[in-house]
Amino acid sequence: GQQVMQIPQYQHVQEGEDFTTYCNSSTTLSNIQWYKQRPGGHPVFLIQLVKSGEVKKQKRLTFQFGEAKKNSSLHITATQTTDVGTYFCAGRDNTDKLIFGTGTRLQVFP
Amino acid sequence: KAGVTQTPRYLIKTRGQQVTLSCSPISGHRSVSWYQQTPGQGLQFLFEYFSETQRNKGNFPGRFSGRQFSNSRSEMNVSTLELGDSALYLCASSLRTGESFGANVLTFGAGSRLTVL
Numbered sequence: 001g002q003q004v005m006q007i008p009q010y011q012h013v014q015e016g017e018d019f020t021t022y023c024n025s026s027t028t029l030s031n032i033q034w035y036k037q038r039p040g041g042h043p044v045f046l047i048q049l050v051k052s053g054e055v056k057k058q059k060r061l062t063f064q065f066g067e068a069k070k071n072s073s074l075h076i077t078a079t080q081t082t083d084v085g086t087y088f089c090a091g092r093d094n095t096d097k098l099i100f101g102t103g104t105r106l107q108v109f110p
Numbered sequence: 111k112a113g114v115t116q117t118p119r120y121l122i123k124t125r126g127q128q129v130t131l132s133c134s135p136i137s138g139h140r141s142v143s144w145y146q147q148t149p150g151q152g153l154q155f156l157f158e159y160f161s162e163t164q165r166n167k168g169n170f171p172g173r174f175s176g177r178q179f180s181n182s183r184s185e186m187n188v189s190t191l192e193l194g195d196s197a198l199y200l201c202a203s204s205l206r207t208g209e210s211f212g213a214n215v216l217t218f219g220a221g222s223r224l225t226v227l
Binding site: 033035041042043044045048088090095096097098099100101102103 | 143152165168218219
């Protein structure tokens with residue numbers, strides 16, 4: 001079945017540093033979604049990308065969908081302590097199940 | 111409007127027992143998905159229901175089952191509990207309008223944390 005891997009698994013950064021997580025699917029995705037889960041919380045939707053090569057920005061967050069629609073990235077500029085959490089990508093497989101990536105846990109030190 | 115409501119929030123069971131978890135979706139949302147979250151395995155898809163029909167099922171044993179009612183509320187049941195079933199069970203609802211499901215976004219509930227002793 002489809003696998004969605006994310007790297008890195010963990011990332012510790014100093015506040016103000018940049019952060020990037022990468023998402024790779026074993027199959028082509030029709031679209032990709034990103035979610036954030038704060039410690040002790042539940043996943044919350046951030047954004048959805050649909051088009052090949054699409055780039056979307058939300059303030060300090062930049063999301064990109066690969067040309068082949070098999071990978072995606074999330075880049076955070078100048079991290080803040082409020083960015084702490086686990087970031088998941090999610091894509092639908094060929095049976096329309098929404099499969100979540102393995103997640104990247106971000107820790108930001110003040 | 112009210113979010114996705116899951117009950118109970120916490121529960122402790124012993125091996126061999128069964129458990130039923132409930133999920134009330136956002137009003138107007140017709141699709142309910144269930145995920146199991148454990149530290150080692152991340153978010154694993156259990157099943158998805160739409161209009162009282164199971165539309166998709168993940169790779170879990172038959173001990174895991176679910177259903178959806180006419181008001182879109184959903185329940186999942188785990189029978190003959192094992193230690194490895196200890197996890198956070200997350201329910202998510204979405205609009206899932208029409209036959210083109212791909213575009214819909216999930217809204218998660220706070221989860222039901224199950225501990226099996």
